[in-house]
Amino acid sequence: MPNFSSSKRFAQAIYSIAKENDNIDVWIKNLELINDTLSNESLVTILNSPEKPIALKCSILYKIYGKSLDKLSLNLLYLLSVRNSIDLASEIKSDFQNIVDLDKGIQKVFVTTATSLDTKQLTEIKNILETISGKSVNISIDVNENIIGGFKAVMGDTLLDASLSNSINQMKKSLKY
Amino acid sequence: MAIRANEIASVLKSQIEEFGSEITTVNIGTVIEVGDGIARVHGLSGVSYNELVEFDGGVVGMALNLEEDSVGIVILGDPSSIKEGTEVQGTGKVMEVPVGKSLLGRVVDGIGLPIDGKGPVNTDESRAVEIVAPNVAIRKSVDTPLQTGIKAVDAAIPIGRGQRELIIGDRTTGKTAICVDAIINQKGGDVICIYVAIGQKVGKVATTVGTLEQFGGMEHTIVVAANASDAAAMQYLAPYTGISMAEYFMALGKDVLIVYDDLSKHAWAYRQMSLLLKRPPGREAYPGDVFYLHSRLLERAAKLDDEHGGGSITALPVIETLAGDVSAYVPTNVISITDGQIYLEPELFNAGTRPAVNVGLSVSRVGSAAQSKSMKAVAGQMRLDLAQYRELVTFAQFGTDDLDAATKRQLARGERSVEILKQAQNAPLPVGQQVAIIYALNEGYLDDVDVENIKTWEQEFHKYITSNHSDLLDDISNALSDESKSQLNSAIEQFRDSGLV
Numbered sequence: 001m002p003n004f005s006s007s008k009r010f011a012q013a014i015y016s017i018a019k020e021n022d023n024i025d026v027w028i029k030n031l032e033l034i035n036d037t038l039s040n041e042s043l044v045t046i047l048n049s050p051e052k053p054i055a056l057k058c059s060i061l062y063k064i065y066g067k068s069l070d071k072l073s074l075n076l077l078y079l080l081s082v083r084n085s086i087d088l089a090s091e092i093k094s095d096f097q098n099i100v101d102l103d104k105g106i107q108k109v110f111v112t113t114a115t116s117l118d119t120k121q122l123t124e125i126k127n128i129l130e131t132i133s134g135k136s137v138n139i140s141i142d143v144n145e146n147i148i149g150g151f152k153a154v155m156g157d158t159l160l161d162a163s164l165s166n167s168i169n170q171m172k173k174s175l176k177y
Numbered sequence: 178m179a180i181r182a183n184e185i186a187s188v189l190k191s192q193i194e195e196f197g198s199e200i201t202t203v204n205i206g207t208v209i210e211v212g213d214g215i216a217r218v219h220g221l222s223g224v225s226y227n228e229l230v231e232f233d234g235g236v237v238g239m240a241l242n243l244e245e246d247s248v249g250i251v252i253l254g255d256p257s258s259i260k261e262g263t264e265v266q267g268t269g270k271v272m273e274v275p276v277g278k279s280l281l282g283r284v285v286d287g288i289g290l291p292i293d294g295k296g297p298v299n300t301d302e303s304r305a306v307e308i309v310a311p312n313v314a315i316r317k318s319v320d321t322p323l324q325t326g327i328k329a330v331d332a333a334i335p336i337g338r339g340q341r342e343l344i345i346g347d348r349t350t351g352k353t354a355i356c357v358d359a360i361i362n363q364k365g366g367d368v369i370c371i372y373v374a375i376g377q378k379v380g381k382v383a384t385t386v387g388t389l390e391q392f393g394g395m396e397h398t399i400v401v402a403a404n405a406s407d408a409a410a411m412q413y414l415a416p417y418t419g420i421s422m423a424e425y426f427m428a429l430g431k432d433v434l435i436v437y438d439d440l441s442k443h444a445w446a447y448r449q450m451s452l453l454l455k456r457p458p459g460r461e462a463y464p465g466d467v468f469y470l471h472s473r474l475l476e477r478a479a480k481l482d483d484e485h486g487g488g489s490i491t492a493l494p495v496i497e498t499l500a501g502d503v504s505a506y507v508p509t510n511v512i513s514i515t516d517g518q519i520y521l522e523p524e525l526f527n528a529g530t531r532p533a534v535n536v537g538l539s540v541s542r543v544g545s546a547a548q549s550k551s552m553k554a555v556a557g558q559m560r561l562d563l564a565q566y567r568e569l570v571t572f573a574q575f576g577t578d579d580l581d582a583a584t585k586r587q588l589a590r591g592e593r594s595v596e597i598l599k600q601a602q603n604a605p606l607p608v609g610q611q612v613a614i615i616y617a618l619n620e621g622y623l624d625d626v627d628v629e630n631i632k633t634w635e636q637e638f639h640k641y642i643t644s645n646h647s648d649l650l651d652d653i654s655n656a657l658s659d660e661s662k663s664q665l666n667s668a669i670e671q672f673r674d675s676g677l678v
Contacts, residue, residue, distance in 0.1 A: 006245055006246055008246065154205065156222070157204055157205060157206060157220045157221060157223065158204060158205070158223075159202070159203050159204070159266070160200055160201075160202055161200065161202075161203065162200040166201060170201070
């Protein structure tokens with residue numbers, strides 16, 4: 001059976017630790033640091049290799065991070081390398097960020113529009129999305145001419161489709177039958 | 178239907194006014210992995226079990242595995258347009274199929290879309306494929322016979338409306354032939370038939386449809402065909418599609434006969450899907466719920482009580498055994514679910530006994546309650562004769578010269594009983610004629626006819642009695658009174674003395 005260890009569960013665990021110690025910002029910084037260094041491929045290869053003894057991996061990690069990270073962050077790294085799942089680190093980071101955002105009441109929204117928006121339009125869309133989601137939204141904008149007009153917004157797994165191309169598709173479907 | 182021009186204009190006006198103003202909210206996800214008819218999708222967090230989803234490009238799928246990080250989806254269509262990163266949208270609807278009277282005479286695929294080239298099916302109604310079976314409070318025990326028109330079945334293994342009777346046997350033993358005959362026999366009657374072909378060769382399905390059309394069986398029949406070349410998911414859905422269509426008619430108070438040909442291939446299709454969805458394999462690599470797969474399907478066959486319309490669904494599931502192995506996993510499961518089985522043997526088939534029904538091993542657990550009185554009266558004697566014959570026949574292989582007269586008589590009767598139970602394909606017989614010929618056999622009118630002449634005797638007898646005594650045949654279809662017995666005796670004697678044979 002494939003290994004189904006989930007980054008979400010790690011992120012949840014870290015979040016509860018961080019909340020207990022009241023150092024969420026420190027954790028965000030640490031996770032970013034870990035991610036930056038893990039972009040080094042040869043390091044990841046060594047850490048993922050089942051041949052290398054765990055003691056060696058831990059000593060490498062200690063040498064790299066010993067001074068910059070606290071004990072718990074180091075423990076997380078040790079745990080991931082023992083489980084050969086150091087790859088999860090980047091997902092853990094984004095999941096952790098999501099949990100933190102959700103807790104603060106911030107919702108990340110990806111908005112697609114046909115033309116670039118001015119500030120007035122942006123605030124208008126932001127207001128609409130904030131009423132719908134009931135949270136303060138953090139918008140990132142993407143321009144795509146294919147949607148013809150209107151906008152599309154993706155919040156988590158929900159797609160709000162107010163684009164012209166969608167309306168045309170709906171009409172096409174209803175005319176088909 | 179007349180529609181006034183100003184009505185159309187007002188509809189269009191409102192459409193134009195509202196165009197583009199509505200916002201649709203849907204659940205979305207992205208494909209992270211696709212292959213072998215299965216897509217693994219990230220996201221779709223609000224999707225429900227068995228929900229229909231739509232891939233970018235219009236292909237539909239069904240959500241089956243809802244996991245922590247992903248959703249396993251079976252693809253119902255051409256998967257070639259689906260790639261990693263393709264967007265998937267939930268539709269908010271569980272799997273539904275079209276139902277209705279306009280489906281009669283049509284051939285549809287595993288999800289109810291027509292494949293016979295006769296244009297779209299004109300129906301507005303649809304029904305979910307997964308419905309919980311009717312509960313015990315609205316059911317009634319089986320009380321009406323379902324005539325298959327096959328002597329061996331109607332006499333020895335009677336089937337009642339609302340019963341589940343398994344047809345089991347090796348390849349090429351005539352399983353489909355029995356089902357097709359049963360469908361043809363409903364011609365002009367009050368029973369609607371649904372033939373579900375699962376994992377069969379397209380050519381074989383075409384032949385079956387051709388036979389049904391030739392013998393007038395197609396007018397009251399819907400064929401649901403998920404062929405061997407269709408996706409495993411289609412083959413998995415086909416029986417549920419069929420029974421949903423049947424339930425529509427049952428709810429209207431009608432009687433339905435549904436044939437699943439065959440459930441072994443259905444189990445194979447489900448095994449393939451389950452293994453690809455990474456569900457843990459069990460015995461013979463079937464998933465843990467392969468019993469539930471068939472039990473929930475066959476439980477939906479029912480006889481409703483009069484308060485609920487009194488409709489019924491009779492199910493004839495077919496199981497193909499490998500080298501006669503009835504103790505394999507799926508055959509034993511289905512045997513235990515059904516209310517009896519018709520066991521077909523290759524030895525009998527090759528010896529020329531067709532239909533190759535082994536009357537000794539076949540049983541019908543509830544059907545005898547529904548058998549007509551006249552048939553019950555004559556069939557009992559014949560079954561006894563056959564049972565005694567089977568015991569004697571092995572013994573008689575060593576020569577019959579030294580046997581006493583009673584034993585010889587028993588053997589002769591048995592040989593003739595076997596001969597009478599033989600029947601040509603696509604030639605179902607009305608119950609009156611069945612009773613008449615078995616009565617003639619029981620009363621010994623055939624004892625002095627040579628075994629090789631029995632077939633001709635029977636054919637001529639049917640011709641004679643239908644043209645001269647059709648009232649009597651109607652009479653004995655239900656009950657066999659002393660008066661009709663004496664009429665039947667004199668009719669048989671007249672025929673015997675007429676010199677026709």
